[in-house]
Amino acid sequence: MTVSRLTSNDYRTSRWSGGETTELVIWPRDAVYGQRDFLFRVSSATVELEESTFTALPDYHRLIATLEGTITLRHDGGAPLTLAPYQVHAFDGGSETVSLGRCRDFNLMLRKGKSVGSLTALTADAKPLSVPLDQATAFALLFCAEGRCTVTVDGVAYGLSSGESLFLEAPAACPLSLQGAARLMLAQAKIA
Numbered sequence: 001m002t003v004s005r006l007t008s009n010d011y012r013t014s015r016w017s018g019g020e021t022t023e024l025v026i027w028p029r030d031a032v033y034g035q036r037d038f039l040f041r042v043s044s045a046t047v048e049l050e051e052s053t054f055t056a057l058p059d060y061h062r063l064i065a066t067l068e069g070t071i072t073l074r075h076d077g078g079a080p081l082t083l084a085p086y087q088v089h090a091f092d093g094g095s096e097t098v099s100l101g102r103c104r105d106f107n108l109m110l111r112k113g114k115s116v117g118s119l120t121a122l123t124a125d126a127k128p129l130s131v132p133l134d135q136a137t138a139f140a141l142l143f144c145a146e147g148r149c150t151v152t153v154d155g156v157a158y159g160l161s162s163g164e165s166l167f168l169e170a171p172a173a174c175p176l177s178l179q180g181a182a183r184l185m186l187a188q189a190k191i192a
Contacts, residue, residue: 041109
């Protein structure tokens with residue numbers, strides 16, 4: 001197992017039509033988002049316009065949660081769906097998706113037929129919280145969205161502050177242990 005602690009110096013930030021996006025991790029490492037050659041990507045973005053249209057990604061399955069703010073999504077002109085902070089929503093990246101409201105979000109994009117995964121919101125407090133990873137997980141990214149906590153992985157403790165992450169490659173069967181005062185997002189992926 002390889003564990004990498006990531007900070008803002010390790011992320012890539014760029015503009016999209018509705019705001020700014022920060023790529024936390026992309027796989028394979030030499031993949032380029034604009035070329036759509038990645039198997040999975042974890043990012044956080046700001047939605048700065050009251051109404052915006054998400055970039056069409058027909059080859060990807062998407063999972064999204066807001067970290068700050070509430071947005072309403074409409075896929076392919078269908079019924080509106082309002083997302084409160086830390087509520088996870090899955091949708092087809094090929095859907096025409098219109099967003100109403102401003103927020104900061106968190107995204108997991110998975111290449112259809114080539115990768116699968118999950119996105120989970122977690123809360124750490126004073127009591128240790130044991131978080132088992134899916135047995136099939138090949139990669140996991142734990143992102144501290146707010147607060148501070150200590151994450152213990154296979155007996156080694158890592159401190160995480162808001163905006164920092166742990167990226168685990170080939171995670172061991174042992175669970176993660178979280179303790180502190182933080183809100184976090186856990187993205188898990190495996191190559192199909």
